[in-house]
Structure formats: C-alpha cells, structure tokens
Amino acid sequence: MAEISAVSEGPRTEGDDYRGIMRFAHLVRADLPEPALAVLDGSQAILVSTLYPDAPATLQELIAGGSAALDAVRAAIADGAAVVHELTDFTFASAVLAPPAVLAVGLNYAAHSSELGLKTDAAPTVFTLWPNSLTGHGQTTSWPRSLSESVDYEAELGVLIGTAAKDVSEEDALDHVWGYTVVNDITARDIQFAEAQWSRCKSFDGFTPTGPVVVTADEIADPQDLHIWTNVDGHMVQDASTNQMVRSVRTLIAHLSQSLTLLPGTLISTGSPGGAGYSRDPQIFLRDRSTVTVGIDGIGELTTHCRILG
Missing domain, CATH: 2.30.30 (SH3 type barrels.)
Structure with a gap:
C-alpha cells in the first residue's frame, strides 16, 4: 500500500x-x-x-x-x-472508477507487434477489459500460480473521454478528451495465446492498474509526444515515446466512434511499446514479490506490487 x-x-x-x-x-x-x-x-x-x-x-x-x-x-x-x-x-484507489467501458487497443506499436509475432492489421485490434481488473497505484496484484506463471507488463497511455463522441473526425477527436492517465495492461501471456479473445488474460483481478492520477487534457499539449517507460525490479525494460504509435489518439477515437458512441468517462488504453517480457531472451515475467512501475512523463508513475499464490 x-x-x-x-x-x-x-x-x-x-x-x-x-x-x-x-x-x-x-x-x-x-x-x-x-x-x-x-x-x-x-x-x-x-x-x-x-x-x-x-x-x-x-x-x-x-x-x-x-x-x-x-x-x-x-x-x-x-x-x-x-x-x-x-x-x-x-x-x-484506481484513478478511474466505474467507467462506462474500458476499451483496450492491441498491437498499436510496431515493435510490440513484431516481438509478439503478431501482425498489425489494417484496422485496430480492440477488446474490452473487465471492471474487476481496475486497481490503484501502490496496490498489490495477486494471481494463482495454477492459472499463469507467464504474467507480463505493458505500459500504456490511458485516454478519458469527456463528451460523447459519435462519428467524429480525426481533426475534432481530441476535443472529446477529458484527460489522460497511466495504465499497466498486465497480461497472462500463456492464456492470451491459448484463447481466441484477449479479455480474460488481461482482466484478472487487479490486472489493470491506473493512475496515480488523471490529468486534465489541457495539461498535455500533444499526446503523441510523451516519454513512456517501464521498470521491473529496478531494471528499465520499456523506454519509448507515444510518437511511435501506429495509430494516434486522434485516429483511435475517430475509428472507435464510427461503430459506437464513446460515452463520457470511457477509458481507452492505447497500446504498449516494445520491450515486453515475453519477447526477451531470457524472458522476463512478473515474479512473486516483483515490483513494476510504469510511467509517462507529464502524468506520473504507477507502481504495482506482485504476489503469486500457491
């Protein structure tokens, strides 16, 4: 705590x-x-x-x-x-409580897509995260060893929608943003590659830490010009910029708003850069008593303590 x-x-x-x-x-x-x-x-x-x-x-x-x-x-x-x-x-507690939806975007950095051996498609890969996964800065996330010993980290920029967005243009998309936060999209890789959908592998209890804060949109001049990084047990493992996104925040909002109305308070997690533990040699997974901190300059640093049960 x-x-x-x-x-x-x-x-x-x-x-x-x-x-x-x-x-x-x-x-x-x-x-x-x-x-x-x-x-x-x-x-x-x-x-x-x-x-x-x-x-x-x-x-x-x-x-x-x-x-x-x-x-x-x-x-x-x-x-x-x-x-x-x-x-x-x-x-x-989680910086985001009871949002109307948590929409996560996969494969939105070319380096991350490549290291997972997955192709970045013509359209964004989108899935939902379940609300039980939300937790706060400094909290402990635990999971049973019997479910996964291949749990990974993913630093992501979180975007909070402020006003309902439906069929918005890229030019107007950022007008619908209320603020930004830091997200760690924790993932059970073995489950991810064993199932056809990604929601369960990323929605264990406590697998979506957010925070520590949400900053209002006026504090972030350009969401595509932010240093994003991850430190696991004292070692820098992700070190990138949001300018490396395949699809910008503007593009993602415009695309998503074509098929659904993005309601106020909706959280969009915009994808993770390269450096995931799964792709490293040797691989780095979150261990019992690991501490992982993901950060985005101008927003904050989000720390999670890990426990493996059993």
Whole structure:
C-alpha cells in the first residue's frame, strides 16, 4: 500500500496558484466509506467533496458534470477556502472508477507487434477489459500460480473521454478528451495465446492498474509526444515515446466512434511499446514479490506490487 508524503493540514491561502494542477485521484483512508475524489498538487491533496455542497464524489461524476463541474472545482479552490489534508494515512484507489467501458487497443506499436509475432492489421485490434481488473497505484496484484506463471507488463497511455463522441473526425477527436492517465495492461501471456479473445488474460483481478492520477487534457499539449517507460525490479525494460504509435489518439477515437458512441468517462488504453517480457531472451515475467512501475512523463508513475499464490 503506497503512502504519499505528509503535509500540514490547513486551509489554502487566498491567491495560491492552482492553475495547471488539475490532477485528480481517488484516495482511500480508514475513516472514509468510499474512495474520495481529490485534487493533488505534489504532496498536497484537497478532497473535492469538501469544496461545496453536492460536489462530485468520483471522477465519473465530475466528468458527467461537464465543463461547469470542472469550473466549479477550480473556482472553489481558487477562493482560498479549501482544506489541505495530511496524506500519511491515504492510499490510492484506481484513478478511474466505474467507467462506462474500458476499451483496450492491441498491437498499436510496431515493435510490440513484431516481438509478439503478431501482425498489425489494417484496422485496430480492440477488446474490452473487465471492471474487476481496475486497481490503484501502490496496490498489490495477486494471481494463482495454477492459472499463469507467464504474467507480463505493458505500459500504456490511458485516454478519458469527456463528451460523447459519435462519428467524429480525426481533426475534432481530441476535443472529446477529458484527460489522460497511466495504465499497466498486465497480461497472462500463456492464456492470451491459448484463447481466441484477449479479455480474460488481461482482466484478472487487479490486472489493470491506473493512475496515480488523471490529468486534465489541457495539461498535455500533444499526446503523441510523451516519454513512456517501464521498470521491473529496478531494471528499465520499456523506454519509448507515444510518437511511435501506429495509430494516434486522434485516429483511435475517430475509428472507435464510427461503430459506437464513446460515452463520457470511457477509458481507452492505447497500446504498449516494445520491450515486453515475453519477447526477451531470457524472458522476463512478473515474479512473486516483483515490483513494476510504469510511467509517462507529464502524468506520473504507477507502481504495482506482485504476489503469486500457491
């Protein structure tokens, strides 16, 4: 369970600069009945529920409230009345809770397609991830040894849809993005190559860590210009850029919106670069007590602890 550095609890000083710190997380504390939506600024956090009556309780509620809800949060923080909490007792839940859908894109980096021995098709490879797989930064993901001993990591850029997108053009696609997060698309490779679909091998409990935060879209000038990487047990194993995507975020949103309406809050995991453990010689799989951190510059670093049962 990861802890965040402590800061003194107290009110913000009026005039403190909260421009550009719209980084949202779901925090857990023993006295809170549910994960609480918070705005993070470095080691400081403000619980959104305390800002004004009927404030959004989750990121999904905030996104559903549209620009008016986000503006209300910004204004409430700017007026100096927000309370900054000590964070010693907080841990992270998934940055994305109860999205309408989690859509994952496979084979979206040529190097990753090649190392898996799979062909990048003319259209994107798309599958769904099940909601039980969502978990937070610093949490422990466990799985039975009897199910898989070939569990792999995949660093991915996660895209959160803000406004419903149907038949949108590539030119307009980024207008529908609310924010971005980090995703580790953990995968049981032996199951992946034994079955005709990829949802089960990637949807064990805790196989989709997200976070630590979601950053609002205005913080990311270009989603195709982000350093993305993975570190397993102290070793850098993926080191790439989102500019290596076969299909850009714009292209993926436009393509997906042709066949379905992308609802507000939908999470799109946009594929992983080369360097997967499956393709290495010798292979690197996540072991009992492994620690894997995936990161994207400008968004954050997402750490998962691993336990193999049995």
